[in-house]
Amino acid sequence: MTDMSLYEFIYRARLSEEALDRAGRISSASLSFDHQKAREILGIDVLDAEHVARAEKMSFVYTTVAAFENSVRDLIKSILIEALGEDWWNLAVSEKIRRAAELRMEEEKKIRWHVxxxxxxxxxxxxxxxxxxxxxxxxxxxxxxxxxxxxxNIFEIVERSRNVIMHSGMLSDRDMARLGSLVRDWNSQASI
Structure with missing residues (x-):
């Protein structure tokens, strides 16, 4: 590699890194999380300790469900882009589903003060x-x-667990074990 081509390579790599950052790339540095600071910001210390303990237990379930949902979204998008191209949303998704999602997007855009x-x-x-x-x-x-x-079947059970925790309920250990088993099964089967 000549000095000029090495320079071009490094420059292009740097431009790519900057473009990814501007596009909202999540870096490992931005994923670091100060739990104590979050507890202070959110005022957890003023809440009932029993409610906090129960919610913290369910936070693991939330993490599982949120990661599962987003991995499914990524799977759908990657498979349909590969099969149908960049216009997969319009080609593969029914009008009813598209309209519901797009209405949610529009509603959120109206609330500019919230992420x-x-x-x-x-x-x-x-x-x-x-x-x-x-x-x-x-x-x-x-x-x-x-x-x-x-x-x-998997989606129905995950959705049931999701609804319990999203409305401040508690899953039993048996329910959590079922959820964990289904997530592991899905991950083993759906890995591409």
Whole structure:
């Protein structure tokens, strides 16, 4: 490599890094989290200790469900982009699902003082509709997921657990074990 081509390579790499940062790339540095500072900012110390303890236990369930949902969104998007191209959202998603997600996006845009979920409509698509997108395009997912009934069953149970914790409920250890087993099964099957 000549000095000029090395310089060009490094310069282009730096420009790419800057573009990724401007686009909202999450870096490992931005993922570091000061739990004590968050407790202070959120005023957790003024809340009932029993409620806090129960919520903290469920925070692990929230983490599992949120990561599962986002991994499903990423899977859907990557498979459909590969199969249909960049216009996959319009080509593969029913008008009803598109409209619901796009309405949520528009509603969030009106609240400019609060951070939004993102600018991709798949981020505004609810879990039952994620299963519907997979079902409506199953020919593209079948090599990875093999059985739409299995997919729907997992989504139904994850959604049930999600609804309990999102409305301040507590899952039993048995429910958490079931959720963990399903997430592991999904991850083993859906890995591409």
């Amino acid at each position: 939004q979920r993102g600018d991709d409509p798949i981020r505004f698509t609810m879990m039952p509709n994620l299963a519907n997108i997979i079902a409506q395009n199953f020919e593209h997912f079948e090599p990875y997921l093999h059985n739409i009934d299995w997919v729907r």
